Amino acid sequence: MGIEWERIIELWPEIQVAFYQTLIMIGISLGVALVIGLPLGILLFITDRGLFWENRPVNSVIGFVVNIVRSIPFIILLVALIPLTQLITGTTIGPVAASVSLSVAAIPFFARIVETALRDIDKGVIEAAIAVGATPWMIIKDVLLPEAKASLIQGITLTVISLIAYSAMAGVVGGGGIGDLAIRFGYYRYDNTIMIVTVVILIVLVQLIQQAGDFTAKKLDKR
């Protein structure tokens, strides 16, 4: 199983398109996960027992929904959400369409990561902020988010890498992307060259994201 360089050159345009599609899928779903998952994770944390917005019903309902979405295998979610995808994007094919299911999967995933990151904050710091007379909004903005900053960045890294893995399945609904390319050419057509190239691209991508995440988290942490 040697690598045929001509084959790489031949398929290079296709690889580029796939790479671009992967970026779109991850960009959109990460954006949605941040915008919806972050507040959801914060809500999960502050409505929990003994915290300043303690609210058992809200906490249980959000926790339950999050768990349900997280229990559904992604491949099933992908198919099950085809009607929703059609409704939102007007199509069921392509990276943007695939982003809908990816987002739905990423939101609860990231919400739990946010919740865990916030749980690691020393309760005393939150209590000191309450004692000082801070508003809930101030506590979220000036205590919770800054104190969890480093773990949140690690969490985003984890989410992006998981999304790369999930996005490989997007091919099932014609989403495209690098992972899909690997499956279509490498797995179905025994095209080792393309499989190796795409896997190498994915390895490099994951490595880079991990390192960038670690670096940023460390850089921003003032402890």
Add this chain to the structure above:
Amino acid sequence: MIQIEQLSKTYQTKHGTVKGVDDVTLEVKTGEIFGIVGYSGAGKSSLIRCINLLERPTSGTVKVGGQDLTKLRGDGLRKARLKIGMIFQHFYLISQKTVAENISFALRAAGTPSKNIGPRVDELLEMVGLSDKRGVYPAQLSGGQKQRVGIARALANEPAVLLCDEATSALDPNTTLSILRLLKDINRKLNITIVLITHEMNVVKEICDRMAVMQSGRVIEEGRVYDIFADPKTALTKEFISSVVSFNVPEEILKKCDGTIVKVLFKGEVAGDGIISDMLQSYPVKGNFLHGAIEYIQELPLGIFVMELKGSQTDVGQAIHYLEQREAIVEVIDHGN
């Protein structure tokens, strides 16, 4: 300033209900430094946390400046807390924010106009002696410095009351002393009422005007620090006092003594040694000093002597009676042979 009435706090645990605070009634006057001592688990931490309602009492009321805090919730309670500063054993600063940002956080909580925040932060930093640490992160500070930032944060909104939850327990003795001096200074300059809880009796001895001793959620003794040091009523209080003023004579020495061993205590301005020499001249008894010192509690002297009195039983009895007439407190430790 602070009225705690019939306050109880119970906790639900796996093993049933636990009484953290059990029917405590206390009053802290404006401008005084009030110390609450007790071992861990005595309920002192729960009690102080009930004062600013970090913990909501199960029953009873807490009034600060005449306002019943237990009636408040939400934003009303938040606003009341602006006027009750609090510092903690582990400081609890926001680790990702600079010293100045930690203090301005408190100012912003009170809605301070942003143009006033900078100057006020400078003022507070100067008061706690950290003007050069404005832009530094807490991780770069020593324990004492972190507590100073805690104090600056707690005082930011000019509170009437400062609660100190084991504020010096994580600090070394020298740093403890400097923090205590700072607290005393603040108390005098700003006339802030301070309530502190501690398990270290020397903290109380150093700065408190009045104190309470807690055991199993109850206040078992309360009064002026000087009076309690001079004349502790309960075994626990005695134990706490002996941790800072110890007058234990070694067993070996006591065995060799065949006279009556007495502990003599002189309060305030009474010159103890003079009275003892008067006694020795007036009665045919011999006296040996075994231990003695004059302790200063809040600048008031408290003379304590342990001595052996030799002579006939009647003479020794009369000598002791004489000391008591001269306002000494005499405790016979051993009647001798």
